[in-house]
Amino acid sequence: MQAGNGIKVIVTMIGLDGHTTGGEVVAMILRDAGFEVVYLGVNQTPRMIIDAAIQEDVDVIGISSHASNYGQIEELVDLARANGLDDMLIVVGGNIPREPAQHLLAKGVHKIFLPGSSGATIVEYLSTEARGARKSAPATRRSGAGNADQGRM
Amino acid sequence: MKRETDYGYAIKPVYTPADVAGLDYEKDLGHPGSFPYTRGYHESGYRTRMWTQRMTAGLGSSKQANGVLKKYREMGQRGGMCVISDRVFSHCIDPDHPLGRKEAGVLGWPGCSLLEFEELMDGIPLTGQSITLLGSSAPTVMRLAYVVALAHKRGIDPSEIHGSVMESPFENYFGQTDVQPFDLNLKLWLDASEYVVRNKIRMRSSVISQHFQESGGNNAQAVAVVLSMYKELCGKLVRERGLDFDDAALVPYELVSIGTRFFEEIAKVRALRRMWARIARDEFKAKTEKACQMLIAVHTSGRTMTYQQPLNNIARCAIQSLAGAMVGCTAMDNATMDNAYAEPSALAARMSLNTQHIVAHETGVADVVDPLAGSYFVEALTNEVEQEATKILNKIDELGGLIAAIDKGYIQEMLRDEANKKFIEMDKKDRLIVGVNHLEIPPEEDFEIPIQKLHPGDSEAIAERMAKWKPTRDQDLLKARIQQLYTDAQKGDRFNLMPSIVEAVEAYATSGEVIGTIRKARGLNYDPFNVIECPFALH
Ligand code: B12
Numbered sequence: 206m207q208a209g210n211g212i213k214v215i216v217t218m219i220g221l222d223g224h225t226t227g228g229e230v231v232a233m234i235l236r237d238a239g240f241e242v243v244y245l246g247v248n249q250t251p252r253m254i255i256d257a258a259i260q261e262d263v264d265v266i267g268i269s270s271h272a273s274n275y276g277q278i279e280e281l282v283d284l285a286r287a288n289g290l291d292d293m294l295i296v297v298g299g300n301i302p303r304e305p306a307q308h309l310l311a312k313g314v315h316k317i318f319l320p321g322s323s324g325a326t327i328v329e330y331l332s333t334e335a336r337g338a339r340k341s342a343p344a345t346r347r348s349g350a351g352n353a354d355q356g357r358m
Numbered sequence: 359m360k361r362e363t364d365y366g367y368a369i370k371p372v373y374t375p376a377d378v379a380g381l382d383y384e385k386d387l388g389h390p391g392s393f394p395y396t397r398g399y400h401e402s403g404y405r406t407r408m409w410t411q412r413m414t415a416g417l418g419s420s421k422q423a424n425g426v427l428k429k430y431r432e433m434g435q436r437g438g439m440c441v442i443s444d445r446v447f448s449h450c451i452d453p454d455h456p457l458g459r460k461e462a463g464v465l466g467w468p469g470c471s472l473l474e475f476e477e478l479m480d481g482i483p484l485t486g487q488s489i490t491l492l493g494s495s496a497p498t499v500m501r502l503a504y505v506v507a508l509a510h511k512r513g514i515d516p517s518e519i520h521g522s523v524m525e526s527p528f529e530n531y532f533g534q535t536d537v538q539p540f541d542l543n544l545k546l547w548l549d550a551s552e553y554v555v556r557n558k559i560r561m562r563s564s565v566i567s568q569h570f571q572e573s574g575g576n577n578a579q580a581v582a583v584v585l586s587m588y589k590e591l592c593g594k595l596v597r598e599r600g601l602d603f604d605d606a607a608l609v610p611y612e613l614v615s616i617g618t619r620f621f622e623e624i625a626k627v628r629a630l631r632r633m634w635a636r637i638a639r640d641e642f643k644a645k646t647e648k649a650c651q652m653l654i655a656v657h658t659s660g661r662t663m664t665y666q667q668p669l670n671n672i673a674r675c676a677i678q679s680l681a682g683a684m685v686g687c688t689a690m691d692n693a694t695m696d697n698a699y700a701e702p703s704a705l706a707a708r709m710s711l712n713t714q715h716i717v718a719h720e721t722g723v724a725d726v727v728d729p730l731a732g733s734y735f736v737e738a739l740t741n742e743v744e745q746e747a748t749k750i751l752n753k754i755d756e757l758g759g760l761i762a763a764i765d766k767g768y769i770q771e772m773l774r775d776e777a778n779k780k781f782i783e784m785d786k787k788d789r790l791i792v793g794v795n796h797l798e799i800p801p802e803e804d805f806e807i808p809i810q811k812l813h814p815g816d817s818e819a820i821a822e823r824m825a826k827w828k829p830t831r832d833q834d835l836l837k838a839r840i841q842q843l844y845t846d847a848q849k850g851d852r853f854n855l856m857p858s859i860v861e862a863v864e865a866y867a868t869s870g871e872v873i874g875t876i877r878k879a880r881g882l883n884y885d886p887f888n889v890i891e892c893p894f895a896l897h
Binding site for chain 2: 224226234275321325
């Protein structure tokens with residue numbers, strides 16, 4: 206059985222950020238590992254992403270972030286809560302300095318994947334921590350807020 | 359470990375005369391200054407003219423960016439200034455747009471009106487240095503209009519200004535995105551290009567492989583893609599705008615991304631010069647030497663800059679700058695050691711600029727033209743990258759040119775596959791990156807460099823300033839100029855909008871207003887994001 210079986214993930218950019226390579230690479234990694242990927246692309250507001258998450262009933266929202274527009278990621282976290290998506294796994298990847306990374310984790314983002322993150326790290330984390338993974342395997346460890354992954358291979 | 363070029367050709371342990379058998383010095387290389395310019399355009403290289411050593415500015419408000427530009431001048435950057443726009447101006451909406459409010463001035467200069475340009479250029483000369491304004495394609499006409507308008511205000515003949523403020527519509531497909539449709543960007547690019555040629559303004563347009571390559575493309579693909587852009591755009595200027603090819607060919611300049619594959623980077627640029635020279639002469643029947651000489655600036659690759667052990671990036675930047683100097687470029691800008699983190703800190707910017715000065719003044723590399731010519735390896739690589747690029751170029755031609763190839767998805771697929779391949783090669787350690795997949799250290803042990811801090815309040819302040827300033831403009835004049843633009847924009851694609859855009863900009867129309875008005879005349883929503891309404895009653 207493939208790692209991603211049954212897990213549905215949104216991969217998207219946020220705000221006016223048009224850096225797509227990281228998100229597209231991650232979409233490829235996840236698809237190859239058996240995840241179902243809903244790729245939203247560019248020019249997505251927090252509202253649009255949350256609407257898509259509800260409509261597509263995904264297990265993970267993955268933001269590819271290269272534009273320092275962290276305020277909109279925070280908005281997304283708030284919106285997720287306001288919409289009752291309390292068990293939605295929210296992860297962020299991209300060029301995020303340590304300070305804002307800590308800040309986002311404190312805000313409720315579950316995990317930050319920094320540049321250089323290996324495919325294996327991403328697949329392993331999502332396949333054990335996603336809502337879908339817990340649905341099928343309730344005993345799995347969900348260790349609360351994660352930390353920034355340095356992408357060591 | 360892979361021992362092959364980044365486009366997949368095997369690399370041998372040793373190269374001999376057999377690898378360059380048949381190479382004809384006169385025909386294939388030419389003396390520096392002679393066709394096909396493989397060795398460059400000047401017989402005495404940098405002794406005639408040193409490359410422009412520049413750093414890119416733009417962050418926060420226009421006044422802040424002005425401060426940085428002045429600082430760079432103090433640091434020895436006199437030959438040219440380079441400013442890159444924020445995401446708001448790049449999309450051609452305004453800071454007071456609900457989506458603009460959150461990102462104005464965050465990743466660049468919020469240049470959404472002539473007022474911003476006036477503040478940016480306060481106390482900085484328009485002449486005597488090259489003026490480069492970067493960003494996406496959509497604001498091309500705005501940036502050009504600012505330069506013309508400010509020149510008028512300062513009593514300078516625009517033809518005395520040189521630099522580059524236009525950007526090719528293709529960059530939108532290669533990561534330098536904006537929300538405007540391709541046909542609109544193309545039309546406006548042609549308008550701006552025709553305008554500079556007819557008015558003898560020495561402004562260039564970036565038509566570049568850098569975005570493509572930084573998005574993950576390989577060296578051969580980058581060569582093919584930039585050549586196909588040149589062919590498509592120069593061809594249109596000739597066929598659709600009636601320009602002489604020899605004038606049209608002076609509009610574009612190429613910005614090449616130089617990565618860490620030292621010899622391959624050098625070979626790439628040499629091949630590029632040779633290939634363009636032949637295309638210009640044979641396909642376009644160029645009459646002048648200049649039209650056969652692709653103007654090439656260098657950007658040292660940001661993509662190779664790692665988050666892990668950022669001081670290592672200083673070494674990468676130095677190697678790339680050396681390669682960039684060896685290829686014989688007209689200008690160079692560097693990615694900084696903190697590239698994988700945030701906008702450059704003052705320290706990192708100074709480091710990078712100094713790296714160029716070290717290469718220029720301490721290594722002796724600037725004393726000799728094309729120092730690697732005749733190297734069996736480099737000449738073989740030059741031939742190979744040309745061979746591979748020619749294959750791709752032929753394929754693009756077969757599909758009907760670059761626009762057709764993009765319509766068919768060929769280019770996007772090629773780029774996506776290559777970006778994925780690059781990642782997989784790294785993931786599998788087929789290519790080693792020190793600190794990332796080789797010789798890693800725990801983050802706690804990593805050296806922390808200073809990181810340029812964000813001031814989230816800045817965006818709101820920029821937005822508020824614009825919202826309050828807009829009603830203070832001469833409303834009658836503004837409305838009249840916008841109406842004129844609206845009328846002109848309905849006159850068809852070949853009707854040049856530059857004159858009416860300059861007039862609107864002189865009345866302080868903003869980027870959102872100018873492009874929104876043109877959009878409306880073309881039957882599109884005023885607001886590309888469909889959030890705000892058109893504030894003008896147009897008829
Ligand atoms: C390539 C690049 C570009 C390309 C865009 C390519 C593209 N199509 O995406 C080009 C040259 C066009 C470009 C343009 C710009 N860029 Co740029 N760009 C980069 C660069 C060099 C590399 C990013 C990249 O693609 N890496 C390769 C991918 C595979 O790696 P990655 O994105 O890090 O992804 C990995 C992880 O982060 C993680 N990950 C990423 N996303 C996700 C998502 C999920 C769900 C998960 C689980 C994991 C994950 O996993 C991936 C695999 O390991 C970075 C700096 C750097 N060295 O990283 C700057 C950088 C992101 N760019 C920057 C800027 C400012 C811009 C511009 C705004 C410049 C301007 N003013 O116009 C423009 C705007 C582009 C736009 N449309 O928005 C800044 C952003 C600064 C900031 N955040 O404060 C950076 C950091 C460089 C810098 N220091 O100046 N850029």
